[in-house]
Amino acid sequence: MLYFIYDGSFQGFLTAIYEAFYSDNPPEQIVSEENFTTNLFSTTKKIETDEEKSDKVYAAIKDKISSYTLRTVYYCFLSELEEIEINLFHYLKLAFKEGGQVNKFHSNDIVKKIKSARRKVSREAHRMKGLLRFRTLKNGVYYGPMEPDYNIIEILARHFAKRLSDQDWIIHDLSREWAAIYNQQEWALTPLTETEIELSAMEEEYQDLWQEFFDSIAIENRQNKKLQQQNMPKKYWKHLVEKNN
Amino acid sequence: MDLKTKLSILSDAAKYDASCSSSGSSRSNKSGGVGNAARNGICHSWSEDGRCISLLKILFTNNCIYDCAYCINRASNDKQRASFTPEEVIKLTINFYRRNYIEGLFLSSAVEKNPDYTMEQMLEVVKKLREEHKFNGYIHLKAIPGADSQLIQEAGTYADRMSVNIELPSNDGLQKLAPGKKKEDILKPMNMIGSKIVESKANRKKYNNAPQFVPAGQSPQLIVGATPEPDYQILRLSESLYQKMNLKRVYYSAYVPVNQDSNLPAIPKPPLLREHRLYQADWLLRFYGFSADELLNEGNPELDLDFDPKMDWALRNLDIFPIEINKAGYDTLLRIPGIGVRSAKKIISARQEKALNYQDLKKIGPALNRAKYFITCRGKYYGDFAFNPDSLRQKLKHKVGKQDKYTQLSLF
Numbered sequence: 001m002l003y004f005i006y007d008g009s010f011q012g013f014l015t016a017i018y019e020a021f022y023s024d025n026p027p028e029q030i031v032s033e034e035n036f037t038t039n040l041f042s043t044t045k046k047i048e049t050d051e052e053k054s055d056k057v058y059a060a061i062k063d064k065i066s067s068y069t070l071r072t073v074y075y076c077f078l079s080e081l082e083e084i085e086i087n088l089f090h091y092l093k094l095a096f097k098e099g100g101q102v103n104k105f106h107s108n109d110i111v112k113k114i115k116s117a118r119r120k121v122s123r124e125a126h127r128m129k130g131l132l133r134f135r136t137l138k139n140g141v142y143y144g145p146m147e148p149d150y151n152i153i154e155i156l157a158r159h160f161a162k163r164l165s166d167q168d169w170i171i172h173d174l175s176r177e178w179a180a181i182y183n184q185q186e187w188a189l190t191p192l193t194e195t196e197i198e199l200s201a202m203e204e205e206y207q208d209l210w211q212e213f214f215d216s217i218a219i220e221n222r223q224n225k226k227l228q229q230q231n232m233p234k235k236y237w238k239h240l241v242e243k244n245n
Numbered sequence: 246m247d248l249k250t251k252l253s254i255l256s257d258a259a260k261y262d263a264s265c266s267s268s269g270s271s272r273s274n275k276s277g278g279v280g281n282a283a284r285n286g287i288c289h290s291w292s293e294d295g296r297c298i299s300l301l302k303i304l305f306t307n308n309c310i311y312d313c314a315y316c317i318n319r320a321s322n323d324k325q326r327a328s329f330t331p332e333e334v335i336k337l338t339i340n341f342y343r344r345n346y347i348e349g350l351f352l353s354s355a356v357e358k359n360p361d362y363t364m365e366q367m368l369e370v371v372k373k374l375r376e377e378h379k380f381n382g383y384i385h386l387k388a389i390p391g392a393d394s395q396l397i398q399e400a401g402t403y404a405d406r407m408s409v410n411i412e413l414p415s416n417d418g419l420q421k422l423a424p425g426k427k428k429e430d431i432l433k434p435m436n437m438i439g440s441k442i443v444e445s446k447a448n449r450k451k452y453n454n455a456p457q458f459v460p461a462g463q464s465p466q467l468i469v470g471a472t473p474e475p476d477y478q479i480l481r482l483s484e485s486l487y488q489k490m491n492l493k494r495v496y497y498s499a500y501v502p503v504n505q506d507s508n509l510p511a512i513p514k515p516p517l518l519r520e521h522r523l524y525q526a527d528w529l530l531r532f533y534g535f536s537a538d539e540l541l542n543e544g545n546p547e548l549d550l551d552f553d554p555k556m557d558w559a560l561r562n563l564d565i566f567p568i569e570i571n572k573a574g575y576d577t578l579l580r581i582p583g584i585g586v587r588s589a590k591k592i593i594s595a596r597q598e599k600a601l602n603y604q605d606l607k608k609i610g611p612a613l614n615r616a617k618y619f620i621t622c623r624g625k626y627y628g629d630f631a632f633n634p635d636s637l638r639q640k641l642k643h644k645v646g647k648q649d650k651y652t653q654l655s656l657f
């Protein structure tokens with residue numbers, strides 16, 4: 001079984017796609033270094049990340065298929081689901097042949113898999129746009145910790161750079177130990193492990209006010225905790241100001 | 246009084262459905278599946294009753310000079326009263342927004358002193374938020390009926406959405422239950438807002454930087470079940486408001502019995518299922534090309550509680566069913582129970598690849614448990630029993646009724 005091994009970056013992945021398209025011997029799996037474990041039957045080919053090749057693939061998907069498809073590929077990549085890379089390869093083969101309408105092949109199995117991965121990522125990203133909570137630190141920075149299922153930090157950073165553009169903030173993915181840091185001009189990603197934080201003097205007052213609002217807005221005789229949890233699964237509660245006190 | 250106590254009183258006062266405060270804006274995902282697609286706002290949290298929290302929803306004051314029978318804040322109720330200052334509302338809004346607690350502000354109010362005084366305070370809030378604090382979040386304002394139209398108009402230049410509540414579906418009801426409010430006080434500003442919206446949209450087509458006016462539209466709400474009007478009358482009212490007043494949508498609010506009053510019906514619980522049916526029917530008016538007269542009529546003026554309005558309509562029009570899924574046009578597909586806007590579009594586009602069999606249809610994912618009784622697929626009927634117009638309603642009552650009740654549970 002032939003494995004293409006790439007460095008785990010999106011560029012690396014697109015380079016692997018490039019190689020896969022132009023190879024006489026296409027891969028049966030595409031796996032990141034981190035996730036690869038050798039076995040008896042595997043032969044491997046190491047993919048060197050190449051900017052030119054990945055740019056070509058990027059532009060080709062956008063121009064020859066559609067921006068929607070490009071976004072689909074990116075979101076699926078962020079899902080980090082098992083075998084998502086090889087599924088994306090098969091999806092792209094089909095898409096280059098059929099064009100943007102491939103996304104309407106609702107009964108095709110590979111398209112279904114891809115669309116379901118996209119949906120998972122975009123749903124969590126959308127949820128987290130609402131559920132991320134910033135706390136103000138002593139140094140005036142707004143700090144937002146989270147532990148999402150998928151690797152959605154870039155999507156969030158882009159969103160908050162537009163929305164909260166005149167304040168310094170950090171979005172911290174604690175499980176991936178990765179943070180987006182914004183300085184009112186631009187944001188960048190950097191590795192960051194969990195650290196002690198010191199809250200600003202004002203912070204507690206606002207958390208308290210928010211908690212008060214949250215408690216008093218609910219209508220007792222319509223209580224429905226099941227629906228609450230369905231919309232706001234418990235796995236996200238840990239970092240919610242209104243839920244962890 | 247400290248800010249926390251005020252917030253507690255004035256957010257508590259804002260949550261009741263039957264009062265100046267009410268609007269379903271936080272419940273826009275209620276009408277089921279498709280509803281979510283139209284709603285592009287972000288929910289920031291979900292309260293214990295399962296509703297989406299996206300706006301800081303508060304009253305400016307609950308200190309009311311009026312005495313509307315159905316309202317928890319009526320003057321004759323013995324309640325703790327509080328009023329914010331404009332600065333306090335601004336501080337809460339900005340600080341909540343920066344922490345990503347909220348999408349914006351939903352500000353309503355009881356009528357303190359007089360309508361103009363109250364409207365002036367609210368105007369100060371939105372004006373300062375936009376001009377001094379450069380706040381770009383969402384603002385929904387409730388205009389105060391009877392306030393000077395100059396004030397309402399100026400507030401409209403700062404708000405994303407502004408509405409006046411219709412409150413009750415008839416003039417009689419209004420006179421009896423909300424004697425302080427006149428029909429004209431409600432319809433006049435509604436009309437003004439509607440025509441200003443049209444005017445500003447037209448101007449913005451000509452000049453890109455022409456000022457916006459209430460760009461997200463107006464969404465008045467009305468209370469269901471406090472007065473005796475049937476669903477038919479309510480839907481006809483909504484239909485005509487959609488046509489005349491340039492409304493985004495109407496919110497229906499099941500009357501919650503909070504006061505004892507001889508003018509009010511004695512009901513043990515809010516008519517939630519009825520409210521839900523009205524939302525479904527309203528949805529059919531706006532997105533499915535139905536008219537109120539198709540759904541109900543004088544002889545049959547109430548929505549069926551066992552079946553959703555579309556299913557009920559289908560069961561009354563069985564002569565056009567079963568419909569062949571590979572042939573029907575978009576408008577016809579939309580009339581099939583269980584097939585919504587999304588599935589209809591998907592079916593049309595998937596059909597271009599090949600004629601669909603039942604397996605393909607399953608993958609597309611309409612609610613086949615309902616749809617299967619009303620369609621054929623490549624000529625074959627997939628219902629559990631032969632298609633028989635005379636007995637279908639009876640048989641489905643058993644099956645579909647149950648599923649629907651189940652959704653009810655998760656909806657409320």
Ligand code: SF4
Binds near residue numbers: 263317320423
């Ligand atoms: S005007 Fe009527 S509905 Fe509004 S707060 Fe006062 S009593 Fe309640």
